[in-house]
Structure formats: C-alpha cells, structure tokens
Amino acid sequence: MELTSTFSIAERAEPLEQSDIRAVTQQVEAVGGINLGQGICDLPTPQPIRRRAQQAIADDHSIYSHYAGIEPLRRGIVEKEQTYNDVPVSAPDEVVVGVGSTGCFVSAAFTLLEEGDEVILFEPFYGYHRNILELTGATIRYVPLGGPDSTFDRATVEAAVTDDTKAVVVNTPANPSGKVWTRDELSRLLGLMQDHDLVAVTDEIYEYMLYDGAEHVSLASLPGAYERTITLSGFSKAYNVTGWRLGYAVAPAPxxxxxxxxxxxxxxxxxxxLQHAALAAFEDLSDDYVxxxxxxxxxxxxxxxxxxxxIGFEVPWPDGAYYTxxxxxxxxxxxxxxxDDKEAMKTLVREAKVASVSGRSFYEDPADGRSQLRFCFAKELPVLEQACEQLREAFG
Ligand SMILES: Cc1ncc(COP(=O)(O)O)c(C=O)c1O
Incomplete structure (x- = not known):
C-alpha cells in the first residue's frame, strides 16, 4: 500500500528491506522446494527442555524477571562459561540474559557505540551484525578475512584502525564461512586490542558445532582479555529453540x-x-548431548x-557452525x-528446488560475493538427503 500522508520514515529505517534470504525462502516455498538458505534449524527441541517450559507455564512464571535474567539461570551461565569456555566470569552480575544473542548484540552495540565511533567487522560477515552496528550510527570498517582456512592478519586489521576505533566484532565459529578462530589468531587480535585500547564483542552462538578436531577458544579466556570483551552466546542453535529468543552476554560487571x-x-x-526452561540445558541433558x-x-x-x-562447486569445508x-x-x-550469485540462487530454486543464499549478503561490496552461495545443513537428515538428491539430479 502506498502511503498518502506526508510523514517520512526515519532515515535509519529507509535502507531496511527484506533480505535476499527472506525473498528466496518465499520463492522456494512457492515451488514446494527445500530451504537450505535461511539459517533455521528444523531439528526438534530436546524433550527435557520442552517439559520444563510446560512446567514453567503451569507454575505461572509469568511476570517480568530481573532485567538481566533470573538468578539461577545466570548462575548456570557463569558455571558453563567457566567450565566450557574457560572465561574468568565470577558472579551472576557479570551475566545478562537477553532476547536471543541478537538482543544481547543490540544491547552491547548500543552500550558501546555511538556516532563518531568506528568498529571493525570482518568479512564475510553475518548480516545482522552489520545492520545492527549501522543503527548505532558508528562507522563500520570492513576487513576481509575470507574462508575457514584464511588466517587473521594483524597488519590488515591495523590498517583499518584509526583514533576513533572503539570495538571489533568477532564471530567464532563464523557464519557464513565456518571459520573457527585459533588461539594464536585470537592472541594476536588481543595484542592489537590492547595496543589500541579496543573492546571486542564476540558472537559464539555456534560454539558447540565443531568438526575435524577444531577447538572453540573464547577470546575472553585469554589472559588480559576478559576486561575488554563482551562474550555472546545463547540457546537458539545448541538446543534448537531459535523461536524462543533466549541468549546471553558475559562481561565485566561495569x-x-x-x-x-x-x-x-x-x-x-x-x-x-523460557528462562526457567533453559535451565534444563544445564541440568537435565545427558553428558553425551554435545x-x-x-x-x-x-x-x-x-x-x-x-x-x-x-556437482561442481568448490567447497571450503567449514571447521565450525552449520553453513558452507x-x-x-x-x-x-x-x-x-x-x-552471478543472484542468478545462481534463482537457478538452483528453478532447477533443483533448493534454496541457498547469494554471496553478496555477506560483503560490503556485492561483487566480492558474486561467485558464492551459502548453504545451511541444519536440517532433518531425510530433508537434507532429499535436497542433495535434487541437486544431483539437476546438476550431476
Ligand atoms: C552468527 C549468528 N549470531 C546470532 C544468530 C542468532 O542468534 P539468536 O537466535 O540467539 O539471536 C545467528 C543466527 O543465524 C547467527 O548466525
């Protein structure tokens, strides 16, 4: 519908549009195809977590919680971050439970950044990181990082740092590349952060999805890093509850x-x-869950x-997360x-009834993604098998 009134949409909302990801979702649904585009995991939520949610509603845990989350959940997160991530968090007041790790990223971005600040974002990036950072008014400096095998190069990052640089965003394991940052890379990044007095926001939502012996290292676990790092994670991906909107941030109390x-x-x-239910992730799942x-x-x-x-793609096998x-x-x-990537995306929908995401979604300059498509493999096995069969039939 065209608006006939004279008011205008705010400048920050003007550039917002339906992403390619949503558009291809609609196209593939229209042909009854399989969506390997959107990062939606369609696997079932573990029963113990669902049961606790039912119980929490039956127990009428319905009023607002403390803004940073219920205390038992924050205690559980402290323990998990100490044991799995080796992060030196010591008390629940260093934890904020938010509306997904995305909600925590928004809170982190608006707490740290404002117009005049600069922030480093590695490419290929996760679109929400870019778009949320833009909302803060800060200037984004893009630094190419490439695929899972590419290593962090301090000189390239250093060239992007100015007197206004305040923060750097790290995503490990990364969407879309599957890169898992090594301890050595993170140490070098920390050196740069210390030299230039930068803060890091690290998105570790895929911390459990690791392959071929890759190790998840949290930046905040390195000596001297905790004081300048906001670590983000959440329940969406590990426990298949993307729609619950439950994530958390860990950072020094101030x-x-x-x-x-x-x-x-x-x-x-x-x-x-759902905060009550999420406790089941720490208390009710067996040791072999991960x-x-x-x-x-x-x-x-x-x-x-x-x-x-x-079928002819060149595939950098991801070390982590669930995309290639x-x-x-x-x-x-x-x-x-x-x-190009848009045409390729449409060709796959038309000929194989399989959706992917155009590479341009992950770069500042669309040309950098013109030969790439992102595929997500967080699907029920029979669905993924069917998608692979359709791809082989169409292009094999
Ligand atoms: C890198 C990354 N961070 C965060 C999210 C969203 O996490 P949440 O559901 O906790 O907001 C996604 C989802 O695709 C993601 O790929």
Missing amino acids: IADKMGLMNDLLYICAPRP PNLRDDYAARRRLLCETLED LANFDALAETRTGFG
Missing part, C-alpha cells in the same frame, strides 16, 4: 551493568517462563559438502544460469 540497563530499556527482560550433536552435524556437513563438490560458503566459478564454465 559493562554488564550498563548492558543490563540497556536490555531493560529495549526489552524489559527475556521471556520469563558429542552427539557434533556427530550429527558432522554427518550432515559431509553429505552436503560432498554433494556440492560432486561454496564457490560456483567452475560450474559457471559449463552451465548457464550461473552468471
């Missing part, structure tokens, strides 16, 4: 304090009954990456419909 108040202002609190999850994803990764390789950012230059030499 930062967590302000972030909590920002969280209060923006959201009041994360959904209360190893099983890893094995399951490793099998899916193999299936998808082998299929894509067999595959290159179709070789396919474009023998097939029509692969002129």
Whole structure:
C-alpha cells in the first residue's frame, strides 16, 4: 500500500528491506522446494527442555524477571562459561540474559557505540551484525578475512584502525564461512586490542558445532582479555529453540551493568517462563548431548559438502557452525544460469528446488560475493538427503 500522508520514515529505517534470504525462502516455498538458505534449524527441541517450559507455564512464571535474567539461570551461565569456555566470569552480575544473542548484540552495540565511533567487522560477515552496528550510527570498517582456512592478519586489521576505533566484532565459529578462530589468531587480535585500547564483542552462538578436531577458544579466556570483551552466546542453535529468543552476554560487571540497563530499556527482560526452561540445558541433558550433536552435524556437513563438490562447486569445508560458503566459478564454465550469485540462487530454486543464499549478503561490496552461495545443513537428515538428491539430479 502506498502511503498518502506526508510523514517520512526515519532515515535509519529507509535502507531496511527484506533480505535476499527472506525473498528466496518465499520463492522456494512457492515451488514446494527445500530451504537450505535461511539459517533455521528444523531439528526438534530436546524433550527435557520442552517439559520444563510446560512446567514453567503451569507454575505461572509469568511476570517480568530481573532485567538481566533470573538468578539461577545466570548462575548456570557463569558455571558453563567457566567450565566450557574457560572465561574468568565470577558472579551472576557479570551475566545478562537477553532476547536471543541478537538482543544481547543490540544491547552491547548500543552500550558501546555511538556516532563518531568506528568498529571493525570482518568479512564475510553475518548480516545482522552489520545492520545492527549501522543503527548505532558508528562507522563500520570492513576487513576481509575470507574462508575457514584464511588466517587473521594483524597488519590488515591495523590498517583499518584509526583514533576513533572503539570495538571489533568477532564471530567464532563464523557464519557464513565456518571459520573457527585459533588461539594464536585470537592472541594476536588481543595484542592489537590492547595496543589500541579496543573492546571486542564476540558472537559464539555456534560454539558447540565443531568438526575435524577444531577447538572453540573464547577470546575472553585469554589472559588480559576478559576486561575488554563482551562474550555472546545463547540457546537458539545448541538446543534448537531459535523461536524462543533466549541468549546471553558475559562481561565485566561495569559493562554488564550498563548492558543490563540497556536490555531493560529495549526489552524489559527475556521471556520469563523460557528462562526457567533453559535451565534444563544445564541440568537435565545427558553428558553425551554435545558429542552427539557434533556427530550429527558432522554427518550432515559431509553429505552436503560432498554433494556440492560432486556437482561442481568448490567447497571450503567449514571447521565450525552449520553453513558452507561454496564457490560456483567452475560450474559457471559449463552451465548457464550461473552468471552471478543472484542468478545462481534463482537457478538452483528453478532447477533443483533448493534454496541457498547469494554471496553478496555477506560483503560490503556485492561483487566480492558474486561467485558464492551459502548453504545451511541444519536440517532433518531425510530433508537434507532429499535436497542433495535434487541437486544431483539437476546438476550431476
Ligand atoms: C552468527 C549468528 N549470531 C546470532 C544468530 C542468532 O542468534 P539468536 O537466535 O540467539 O539471536 C545467528 C543466527 O543465524 C547467527 O548466525
């Protein structure tokens, strides 16, 4: 509908548009195809977590919680961050439970950044990081990082740092590349942060999805890093509750304090009954939950990456997360419909009824992603098998 009134949309809202990801979702739904585009995990939520949610509602845990989250959940997060991540968090007042890790990223960004500040973002990036950073009015300095094998180069980052640089965003394991930052890379990044007095926001939402012996290292676990790091994670991906909107941030109390108040202002609190249910992730799941999850994803990764390789994609096998950012230059030499990433995305929907995401979604300059498509393998195995069969039939 065209608006006939004279008021204008705010400048910050003008550039917002439906992402390619949403658009391709609609296209693939229209042809009854399979969506390997959107990072939606369609696996079931573990029963103990669902049961606790039902119980929490039955117990009428329905009113606002403390803005930073219920105390038992924050205690559980402290323990998890100490044991799994080796992060030296010591008390619940260093934890903020928010509306997904995305809500925590928003609170972190608005707590740290304002117009005049600069922030370093590595490419390929996760679109929400870019778009949320833009809302703060800060200037984004993009630094190319490449695929899972590419290493962090201090000189390249240093060249992007100015007197106004305040923060750097790290995503490990990364969406879309699957890169897992090594201890050595993070140490070098920390050196740079210390030399230039920078803060890091690290998004570690895929911390359990690791392959071929890759190790998840939290930046905040390195000596001297905790005081200048906001660590983000959440329940969405590890426990298949993306729609629950439950994530958390861990940071030194003075930062967590302000972030909590920002969280209060923006959201009041994360959904209360679901905070109670999330405790099941720490208390009710068996010890083999994470190893099983890893094995399951490793099998899916193999299936998808082998299929894509067999039909002509060049596939950097991800070390972590559940995406691959595959290159179709070789396919474009023998097939029509692969002129660029948008065309390739449409060709796959038309000929294989499989959705992917155009590479341009992950770069400042769309040309940098023109030969790439991102595929997500967080699907029920039969669905992924069907998608791979359709890809082989169409392009094999
Ligand atoms: C890197 C990254 N961070 C955060 C999220 C969203 O996490 P949450 O559901 O906790 O907001 C996603 C989802 O795709 C993601 O890829």
